[in-house]
Amino acid sequence: MDALEIEHLCGQLYSGGVSSEQLRTVSQRLETFVSQPNCLSQCRILLDRALTPYTQFFGATTLIKYFNRSSNQPSVSFTERFELRTYILEYLYKHNRSLAPFVLAELVKLYARLTKNSWFDLSPNTTNLNNEIYPFQTFTDDLLKFQIDPPHFSVALQLLIAILSEISVPNDEETSARAFSKHRKICISFRDTKLLDIYLFACQYLRDVIINQKKVLGLSNDLNDYPKTITSVQLQGDYYLVVEKLLSLALACLTYDYLGTGSSIHDVDVSDENQTLQVPLAWHDHVVDGSFYRLFFSYYFLFSNTSLVPLAISCLVQLSSVRRSLLNTNERLTVLNHMTYGIRSILEQAAGLLADEKSLHEFCRLIARLKSNTQLHELIRIDNYPLFIETLFRFTIDHLLSVHHHRQYHLSPNTLHYILSFWSKIVAFLSHSSKLSESSSSNDSPTSHLLDIYVPQIVCYYVQSRLDALNNDDVLYMELFDNDQTILQQQLEMISIMSRLDYNKTCALLCTCFDDLAQQYQQAANSETVERRFTFLIYVLGCVIGARGITLTSLSLPTDDQDLFDGELVVRVLQLMTYIQQKTAGETQNNNKNSINTAITTTTTTDKIGSTPYSERLELAVLFFFEQFRRQYIGDHGRSNKIYQVLFKHLGIADEEQLLSIFIKKLFTNLQYSTITDKLIERTVGCFSDLSQGYQSVRRLVKLDPIQYFINNHTQDLFPFLHHTSTTKRSNNSNITASSWSRLRTTFYAAVGRMLMHEFRYDEDDDDRVEAFMTPFTNHCNRLVQIFKDFPDFTAFNVGQFATMGQFNPTLASLDEIQSLIIGIVRDLRGICSAFVSKQAYSSLFDWLYPSYLPLFLKALYVFYDRADVYNPLLKFFHELTSNRQERLAFDSTKPSAYLLFRATSNLLYIFQTKTIVHVNATLPETDGILFYKSKLKPIITCLRIIRACLIGNYVNFGVFHLYSDPCFDNCLQVFLSILTSIKQTHLLAYPKLTLSYFTLIETLSLVQIDFLANLTTPLFGYVLETISEGFLSPEQTIQNSCCIFLDTFLSYIFRSVKKSNASASLMANINEYGNLFRQILVNLLNGIIFAECK
Known part of the structure; x- marks a missing residue:
């Protein structure tokens, strides 16, 4: 494709006016452009022609995709990359006013990506390696010329912010151990050489803005004090955008990943209140310097009701979280005084907060973060602590807990969470602080923290204000009593801690x-x-x-x-x-x-x-x-x-x-009542x-x-x-699925089973007790026996005859009624079986099941092979039945119960293979993800777990089946092979539960039946070996361990077989066929040892 054709296709793709089929065709054609050998030159032509913003956007995004592909990195020379970076910079310098915002954003991202990817690259002409200069690290010098006017300066700041984000957070191509190791090295290098200078650069410009605005307002230039009244200075559009980006740049510096862990400051796995700013020692003097705190606080007083205030307060939130080990005791007190003085100054002029929801939210975050990084005994030592705590108390009562103000100022529940978090944590400190008593002993007042005065009033006001408001405030009612009541419980957890202060x-x-x-x-x-x-x-x-x-x-x-x-x-x-x-x-x-x-x-x-x-x-x-x-x-x-x-x-x-x-x-x-809600x-x-x-x-x-x-x-x-029909009688507004509803039966009977098992006396009366308890199930199962009485008995059949059996035409009940009855029984029995963890209890349950009723479930699977609502709970029941929890499957040596259980399980799995899997493969489309998982992958997961439970249960000697020519064990292994051929490797590795079930079964098979795995047919052996290779790249330690165990056992098996000269032809054929795959496994294994965090 040339530039003219690409421009035409981009017009069709982005401007609309074409059918969905044409849109799909155009998109597919454009996606192949990134793989063409002249991609770089053609993208530059698109940017130079600049006929439409869409072609510019496509050219920029294509270049990003091109440099994202690791296979393209070695093919692009240093000179080409450096020229492209210089070209982008010149392009932005010349065309920044005419570029659409989305085009500008992509070009900035491309510049940052090039800078990071080539961070440690040296020019080919470098001769003196002792005084090397990395050309891609000189971006700050390249941006100096952008200071000619606000629009250009704004672009330079946007470039700096993009570089910070790109270097701090690993991209999608840096997930492997080796790529992440390179990312971390670049991240630390940037922190040590560039980050502090960029932060000071931003703060200096921000300080100049404050000084200039104070001159305009006729205020003192001294930053040691704040204005007595808040003002809202109006800046020109371009100048305002520069100031906003300067604050964003300072915030980006403070939220940088200082340790190179790859986790963002906004990582959901870390509570916002527990974040710590891990700045290096070089930042020490600037952290202690009070002018930085006064600088950011000043933006609240001079630029009230603007988007600058939330950004400035966000910077203070990060500064309040500096790691404690960076400062000594006196320095922490100095910083705390700077911070609390600014907070108190804002509290005394809170009108600017109440008029801006974002500013109020960030301010409450600042208060919560202050307590997270400061202990109460330190807080009470600040200057004017009584005034500070009283001012904060008044603000909490007057504006945050008042429901009427809550509606007027659109207070977010998260905002209230932060302020309540401060009070609850400061109260929680009282229960385990010896330092507080030491601080109090030097004070005339025994309760110098004053919490016993203010906290009970906050609790009282919170409760009474909500009780009064619930009379007529529907918004508050829906907010507190939503489906999961998360907001209510979070607030009450903090209020309850506060309530214990003066109980x-x-x-x-x-x-x-x-x-x-x-x-x-x-x-x-x-x-x-x-x-x-x-x-x-x-x-x-x-x-x-x-x-x-x-x-x-x-x-x-x-x-x-x-x-x-x-x-x-x-x-x-x-x-x-x-x-x-x-x-x-x-x-x-x-x-x-x-x-x-x-x-x-x-x-x-x-x-x-x-x-x-x-x-x-x-x-x-x-x-x-x-x-x-x-x-x-x-x-x-x-x-x-x-x-x-x-x-x-x-x-x-x-x-x-x-x-x-x-x-x-x-x-x-x-x-007891059917009218009760779900x-x-x-x-x-x-x-x-x-x-x-x-x-x-x-x-x-x-x-x-x-x-x-x-x-x-x-x-x-x-x-x-x-009742077996209760699922169909649920309320119309139910938010509980039918499957979840019927699962309640399992939970219910598991609880009852624990109580029944506690009554076991381990005597002959136990069987009578279980039989009496199982009476309702006996009645249901006897009804099923009558329903299935004309259906052949599976125990008398060879599994090969299953396919010749006829259709089932019940006369005593409808298929839907039978289905509901079976679902209820298997879920109830699964709950009871999970609770019966002793040998005696399990034996009593099995004696009730076999031989009277266990064959019923095989018939049920044969009949309802195409209904996931039946075979999913039925398979889960068998998984529970075959699980040897606490060695409960220890039958008497005179009884063949273990073999009978395994034979029934093997027949069940064979029916699933010959009926369900065949039906699902023929009728179920993979495009319907939810149905595909429920009908195919979910039962396969359970089958893999059943096979593994049988193999590791240690209650059956599988050699007996071969000795007496019983095909049950071979059929069980064939089910595993049938499952492998029915699922794609992409699906196997994309679903975590399926992945874990597969690899744990492979581990078990390698320990129990390694000769079976080693002598698989060549395609199946290659399938298993490819999954092992991918398993070494998994972040899950369990999967890596399973792969290591398989590899160790397999290689030991090969060594023994070759040493004894009894290696089979199929084994040697497999080894010779996949020599390259074995080498790739070795590469993945060594990469994991060198780069990953192996345990």
Whole structure:
């Protein structure tokens, strides 16, 4: 393609007016241009002609792609790269006013990419290596001529910002160990030679701007003080853009990756409040210099309500995070004084913050970051600490916690998070600080930090302002009670820490609010508003209870006394919970005569709350409170007798067993009603599962009458959500998928199974106990036996006869009903099986399954081979059944149970191979990613896990199958080969779960059946070997370990075979065929050893 044709194609691609088919054709043609040998010269022609911005854009982006390709780097000489860099610089100098912004951005990016890629390149004419000058490192000298006017200067600043970003953050082509090592070397070199000079250059120009504007306003040029009033200076457009980019350049210097780790300052894996500025020692004098802090603070006072203020405050945020080891104690205090004085000056003139959301957000980030890098004992030593903390308190109350101001100034929830973070962290410091007591001992006031004065008021104002606003503020309601309630819980976690500072005041406030709402709840004709407020308050109570585990020490109460106050809160929530329970039961008691009585019979009439309608969010809040209480007071570690003194006084609850009984009744009541919402069912099952974790918890639970009642009555009549058709009866506004809904059954029965297993006495009565418990499943399975009675028994068939079997035409039930029944059974049994981790319990379950019911599941897979909703949970059940958890698959030596289990599993996998995989390969398009994963990749992952579980279970001697000519083991291995031929290598390496399952199975096969892998057919052996080569490049340590184990075992096998002269012809053919691949594996292995962080 020549330049004229490219211009024509670019016009079609970017200007529109063509069909989608033509657009695809044009795009494909243009994509091949980067591979042409004359790409560089043609791109320069496109830029020179500059007929349209689109051709300029295409030329710039093509050059970036060209230099991104590592294969092109050696083919471009140093002279060509340097000439191209010079050409781009001249092009920007001449045409910067006429370039479209998107073209300018691409050209700047290209210049930065060339500079980085050639950072250590020397001119071919260099003769004296001792005084070498790297030509591509002289970019600062090249940019000097751009200072002639603001537009040119703006381009130079944009180039500097792009170079900083390019060198600091590795690009997509620098992910390999060798490329990243080069990136880190360049990053450190730039830090040591250029970064500080660029930062000082930006600050000097910014300082000149402040001095000039003060002259215009008639203010003193002294930077040691700030103006008494804020102003908003209007700058000319080009000049304003220069100042904005100068601030962006200074911020880019401060957010640079100083350690060369490849992680950005905005890395999501690191909390914003925990970032640390790892500046080198050369920056020390400039970090201590107060003029830099005063410089950035001055932009708030002189350029209020402009985009310059957020950038300036962002620079201060980074300066407040300088690593502590850079400064000694006195220097840290000096820096802290500079910072707090500027913050206090802004707080005294906060109008500029409240008029600009971004400025307010960055300012609150600054306050939060200040505490993250400063300890309380250091903060109280600053000048005018009482004035600083009081000013910050007033600002928090007047502007951040006021919901009305919140609406007026569009305060972001994240902004409030930062300011609450400051207060909560400064309070948390009190529980483990000895230095604070030392600082306080030298002060006349025993509470010189003043937190006991201000923090309780903040807690009080936060709670009361939200309760008042929830009366009519729908925006706040939706913000706090969104689907996952993330914002609410983040705020309450911090408020709860603050509440423990003076716990008696907090509890007095919460009890008063609760009692007032309870009275309103009784009298309200329309209780929706009251329920909103009650819901919020119960979340507050739950978080306050949960803060007990953070080991905070109240200044006014010892721990035992705090437990008494916790008891007062628990009493009130139990009363409300009892009411909701009774109300819900009262509405449906005529429809459910088997309902468990859930009333707290010891509650007096005056203790109860009046009638009010059922509320989902209120129920969820009660469950949240119960979960927080359980973590602190119930279980293996939560023991307290003080709280039960209060519970006994008001409700007659004397110990943990009585309280657990009430909670269990509440959970079971929730599960009893079909009208309950999906989210509440999910949360209830989750609470029940959490409650069954831990030995002590289960030991107490099994003593309770409700648990015993349930173990003997866990039918779908009592718990409608277990009905096999419940999935189709879910609410229309449900946000829980059908698969997630049915998975709740597995979680539910896993919890019940843990309780049942605790009752095992390891005697002959255990089998009777399990048989009684399995009665509902026996009934369902017997129904399936009748449905499948005309279907041949798979145990009497050879696997080769499966394909000749006829169609299944049931007469006792529809296929959809059978499908729902099977899904429910396998999910329930999987939960029970996961809980049965002892030999006796598992043996009892297997004896129930085989031979009566296990063949049913093979028939089910044969019939429903084309329905992912059936075969996915069925395969997962078999994976659980074949997993030798805690050596539970240890059958009696007189029983062939292990072989029967493996034979059934092998037949199941063979059916999956011959029916499901064939069907999926023939009918399923790969373009539908979600369906492709669910219907093909997900069951394949489970099959690989099943095969591995059988191989590593150590409960079957696989040699017996060969001895007696049983093909089960060979069929199992053939399933693995069939899976390999059915999935592409790109898919194998693109899905993490599939990748991990494959490589762990390869590791296991190499240890158990290395001769099988070594003697694969040549194409399959090459497939496995290519995946091993790619596995060494994986960032996952587990995958690398699996590859190393395979390679070690395989090479040892070759050595032994050659040494004994019994190497097979297929083995030697495989080795000879893939000699180059073995060399590539060696290269990848050595690269990992040299460049990667190997352990």
